[in-house]
Amino acid sequence: MAPLRIGARASLMSLTQSAPILAKLAPTPMLLRPFSGEGGDREVNRAPLEEAGVFSQEIETALLTGEIDVAVHCLKDAPTHDTPGLTMAAYLERDDIRDCLVTRDPELRLDTLPIGATVGTASVRRTAALRAYRPDLEVVPLRGPVNERLRKLIEHDVDALVVASCSMERLGLRHRIGEWISPEIICPPLGAAIIALQTREDDMETRKKVIRLHDTNTEIEAEAERLVLQQMGGFCNAPLAGYCKTNRTGTTTTYTVRARAITDDGSTAIDIRLTGDDATETAMTACQRLVHHGGRELGRAS
CATH class of the missing domain: 3.40.190.10 (Periplasmic binding protein-like II)
Structure with missing residues (x-):
């Protein structure tokens, strides 16, 4: 059986969080390939990074060319839009977003x-x-x-x-x-505390192997948050924050979506918080309200 080739950034953080993934995929033979991650964990100024996916380009290229089969991403650092030919095949259960x-x-x-x-x-x-x-x-x-x-x-x-x-x-x-720290004081980044496994879109064999690690609740929250980033033109180090939270009361499930835009100096913020039955629809409405109140321009104001 050919080993499953897994790509991750060559940082202590990335390799540490990849280890449980390898354990859960056992007994499938695996090879872990670390990537340097241009602009990621190196001593660079992260503040002016104004594009999505700057930490994952090298890994995505290796995935597209067939050098690896699975890419391990922190969702908040992954591209806001799906790269053509690639898909987020599994979202692991979310950790603490604070x-x-x-x-x-x-x-x-x-x-x-x-x-x-x-x-x-x-x-x-x-x-x-x-x-x-x-x-x-x-x-x-x-x-x-x-x-x-x-x-x-x-x-x-x-x-x-x-x-x-x-x-x-x-x-x-x-x-x-x-x-x-309470999210009311420091609002988390959209996509916080989610590890995503990315594969080639047409690689059904690999997708079947990683799907057993997938958490449906995390997927719903993740896709709602990615929608906010897409609609607002956000990226990993923008003055934009928020989250989708699943609420369960008895047999009823609702979703609270928070979207927050803030000036770099913290002097002005627009904070939208909505709850609805559908996470995607709620996220879209939150974006519309944030735009209506000037949220798209707020980060550029300072």
């Missing part, structure tokens, strides 16, 4: 950080939210993989970090989390 605070002093929280404390993040979304919530803090651009950012914290380059809680948990660093 960001978290990591500090040198484990007793400190976002509300108790001293005035002037330095908080490291290269995310436009997080920076805008922090400036809106705690304008007295100094937000410091800090790039690179999570383990490198943690080293900067230990070396006293910054007082605190804001990172994705799912990243800390996947790396086995849950004990380092000082505070899970």
